[in-house]
Amino acid sequence: MKMVVFINLIIYKLKKIKQMKKIFYVVIAAVFLTSCVAVKEYEKVNINDPDMVLSSRKSNKFETAFQAYRESAAGANGGKTGGGCGCN
């Protein structure tokens, strides 16, 4: 029951965030269009470079943590989202 209320709450609040939705649709559409082209495994030398990884680098962990304390925004970066600490 609580889960249903939570999901309804999410849907209700997402409806209110019109700007976010527009951005999201554009992004999804753009990515789906480009995903038709597949790069073969043997062509991924540059993509597999360690600096090309699509996540925050390990050395940024503490930096991301202090940003979660000193700034209101958090999340969508692999760092804290507000739980586990008395941060914002």
Added chain:
Amino acid sequence: MKKILIIPFLFLTTLLVAQSQSQDSTKTYKKRVLDKIEVDFLSSFYSQDGNNAAVTGGIGTEELTDLATDIVVSIPLNDDDVLTINAEVSAYTSASSSNLDPFDVSGASFGSPWIESTGDSQKDTWFNGNVSYSHSSDDRNKIWSANLNFANEYDYTSIGFGGSHTWLFNEKNTEIGVSGNVYLDTWSPRYPTELDSYLEADQDLNSGFFSGVDILDENGDIIDKDGTTVWSPLNTTLIDDKSRNTYSFSLSFSQILNKNAQVSFFLDIIQQDGWLASPLQRVYFGDRANYYIGNPESISNYTTSNNRDVFQLADDIERLPDSRFKTPLGMRFNYYINETFVARTYYRFYTDDWGITSHTAKIEIPIKISDKFTLYPSYRYYTQTAADYFAPFEENVSTQEFYTSDYDLSDFDANQYGFGIKYTDIFTKLHIWKLNLKSAELKYTHYDRSTGLASDIISLGFNYIFE
């Protein structure tokens, strides 16, 4: 509502395509997910200063130092499964949180928002432990993981758990991930001394902490504690709900665009409920009389750093709604320029129902100067609007339902400059005992906020292979 349904529809369609494609893939070779045990050591020293401490109502020193160490051990259990154990300890010393109890400065009767106190709240240690387990399918096109988390500090305890599932398809050019996490946190609240003591003494200014202590009015005159015009906090109840729970759901999408470029998108949906304000943080109202303890001659300089010996009694602790809904949307785009340069970019849009909207943009350009050394210059810009409940020192009014003077919730922008250097040895020739050094990195970052807060962080990390 129709638009809302589009997202799960696209998502499910993509998953069905992924399932059909993964069934077609051949199982010619199965590489271990992780060959050997890896150990990461990461340490950092953080230092900050500013003039808007939330513990003292939006004015006062924000001086803080923090020393943190993190150890991560990744253990391959077999070809497909990896167990990761993470332990982190962070020890801080803070001038602002020391002023939870500013009345115990050695050699002086009373403190001020501008000097560090020596109370128990001056320093603390935060401990965090995390265990996660991940399993990859034989074709490496599906990965699921589960994690458990525990964190503790002197006024806060957290238990967390979560899980994730990732699908790779389109010849591993496309990746979709979903994850969920729950944090069940509990405050062991500590309050500003004058508020706590006032309630402990049954609201009697002639007993307990206030016994024998003179309270001054705005003119520096000693008040009659038995009179009708005396100091009293706005509320006589402090925290009535010690829980602080966070529920997050995340959706990620990654796509290889061509041989040199890839992009990813992250959407988090975060719901928090419980006591979301900090019980440590004072608020002073503009529509209530001010009362002080300390040197009456310093009252006129109260908001300047010249004030070393008078402290204003709080009107209340900050009060914030017991619910918060956050929606960050992030994007990474990485481009391999050539053998020397890579461009790593990140952008995030964030909004929540407390009235905060923010934008974050970051660029990092790794520069390979040799086979073993890479430089990491970076720049990050951040901007946010203020929470609906924020006002500076003495600018909130007591008729508001919610109020805070925490400048982390104010309107500001920030610039961050970083520079790092990384040593990489793929042959792991250097070793200590059975730990063979794979890479080492040193990084320095400077952060400037438009509120006047400035900070520096130095991080040092080592990645070892255990033989």
